[in-house]
Amino acid sequence: MANQAPQQVSLQDEAIANLGTGPIPAGPYYRADYFELEREAVFRRTWLQIAHLSELPEPGSFIVRRVDIARASILITRGRDGQLRAFHNVCTHRGTELVSEEAGRRSLFSCPYHMWTFSDDGELRSAPDFERFYVDKSSCSLPRVAVEVCAGLIFINLDPDTDQSLRDFLGPIAPQLEKLPVARATRFSEYTYEIKANWKLTYDNFQENYHLRFIHPRSGAAAVGSDNPFGYPVKFGFHGPHRTQTIWSNPEAAPKPFQGFAFGKALEAALMDGCEMALAKDYFAIFPNFFMLGSPMTPFSHCVIPIAPDRSRGVIRMYWIGEDRNASQRFAREYQMATARDVHAEDREVIEAGQRGLSSGALSHIHMQEQEVLCRHLFHSVDTMVNAYQAQKLAGGERV
Amino acid sequence: MMGKTTLPEGFSELERFVPDWAVTHSADRAARRLDSTSEEREAFFYAANDLAAPALALLDSKPLAELDEAETRLMQLMLSLAHVALAVEIQGDDESRHAVGARHMTITRASADPR
Structure with missing residues (x-):
């Protein structure tokens, strides 16, 4: 050759x-x-290549990646169920960036502003004095971002309406x-x-x-x-x-x-x-x-x-x-x-x-x-x- | 340095390079290459070149986690040699020009770095 x-x-x-x-x-x-x-x-x-599976080696691992051109910060978690999930790193209360570390290991994420706390599957677990809000917790989950893996490479897609799988894309x-x-x-x-x-x-x-x-x-x-x-x-x-x-x-x-x-x-x-x-x-x-x-x-x-x-x-x-x-x-x-x-x-x-x-x-x-x-x-x-x-x-x- | 042995037996010729080139992190090894003179790089390269094979053979004889202090220093010298060899053997008299661009390439993680 x-x-x-x-x-x-x-x-x-x-x-x-x-x-x-x-x-x-x-x-x-x-x-x-x-x-x-x-x-x-x-x-x-x-689809954008953003990370590698080795950065999320075990349940509870998380990473945060800034995507400057999309003005976005993305939180990627490996849940206790082993599943990979990606979210906009944005507290659904008033938009504060939720996680400031680049990587770590935990399954709960608390917003520093008013302590809204999310689990690694993106659900709002608790929020102080939540009875005074006019919404259900179930409608306050972190905004999901499509995430898929090929060859250990993690890709995200910021299009909420995407109907193309990573495999089809590649x-x-x-x-x-x-x-x-x-x-x-x-x-x-x-x-x-x-x-x-x-x-x-x-x-x-x-x-x-x-x-x-x-x-x-x-x-x-x-x-x-x-x-x-x-x-x-x-x-x-x-x-x-x-x-x-x-x-x-x-x-x-x-x-x-x-x-x-x-x-x-x-x-x-x-x-x-x-x-x-x-x-x-x-x-x-x-x-x-x-x-x-x-x-x-x-x-x-x-x-x-x-x-x-x-x-x-x-x-x-x-x-x-x-x-x-x-x-x-x-x-x-x-x-x-x-x-x-x-x-x-x-x-x-x-x-x-x-x-x-x-x-x-x-x-x-x-x-x-x-x-x-x-x-x-x-x-x-x-x-x-x-x-x-x-x-x-x-x-x-x-x-x- | 006379009489003081900080490397495994058989590598005393490299003793004089330990203070400058036995460096823990890859980014520091790359920086040391850029901050050294061509005389320093050549002296290290020509002294260490022929010792690389026996050094790695010695170090390969046990798991990396079990290297003692002297062996760890020898390992670090070999890792610095990887950078210096590129300067001396590949770049040659282009090294100073090459260094201008190399200063912008920041090593953030290396396989050899301690965790």
Whole structure:
């Protein structure tokens, strides 16, 4: 697989024929009004990856996640019955954020303001002097948020009317994710970054290889070669709003001596964990803002979280199966995390430079070549939802 | 440091790196890499490079929870070596330029971190 030629993108391919070849409007990558539309049309209406099952290991575990673009705080609980539930982290009395901790273990949640107390299934258990209210407790439960799990990855959907299951949303990608280490992971390493750039611009950097030889001349040396000077993928895949690529790597690139030693330790650990290598080169782009690499040696996910039109946060996690088994595995996990971090560290500056250029308003359009088709596909997926939302609004069908 | 042994037998060559590189948390190891000079990184890397295999072989001989203080320090040196090796072996003279971006990548959790 490693020495396959890069894929020639066929514009006749049914999955991408409608993407066209023309320039892409620049406004969606910096304009506040477009970001507002994305907030409603995309992020409040689709499944969003938000956490991992290992963060809620036992009954009574809970986590709280802020979803900035939806201006929401989400409480996810694992009930005494073992069931996962998600709620808006909002006291139903007068709207106070209920839980301030990021994570913990308990089954009752009391609002600090007037001590309304909710159980982990969202029901209002008690409220002081409740007889003076004009409602029943049963109508004061925490607002539910749809939550489902695939491959250990927890997704939420903020659309109260959603009728699409997570499995339907992920389509053929779901069974592939289930084969990855993340599906069996019990812990993770994590690093994050703040970036002054639009979420799509940031995300796009990680789904095109055109920049590799210029931005990663050392850390990405094995990703390019004389047969494939830009390191273009050997395969693209399109599945609804999601994308995949199969990464090319240079069969002639020998690792540096210590790097080879560390990779050997990582491979040994992956094999001992019983990981499959079949998807090791596959990179899954889950709409709208989540990536997962199939490599059992570098099993990372990358979530690009929108904060503002020109500001995002990246969260990268390496998902591990089990505790560090021994010193070699602990060393390999540290080396693999540091390796991925080195690559990601090199991208941030040039993405921000791109944002500064776009935000100046100097360009009405940007250009994407054939091998940037995944970026084009993301834009079209977002823009299709934005257009549908606007049409629905015009028709008077806006949901509140 | 003369005469004082804080590492398992056979690793005395690494003794002089203990104060700077035997670090408990991954984020601190990454920070130490960024704050060190190229001379410090190279001295550590070239001294520790050939000792990594025997060090891990020794440490692999018992469960991680049973490592004594000297072995724990050796483990921490190996974990720092993971970061330093990338600086010396991969980035080379690009390391100072690379460090500008690396400072923005915040390690919030690592498998090796104590719970």
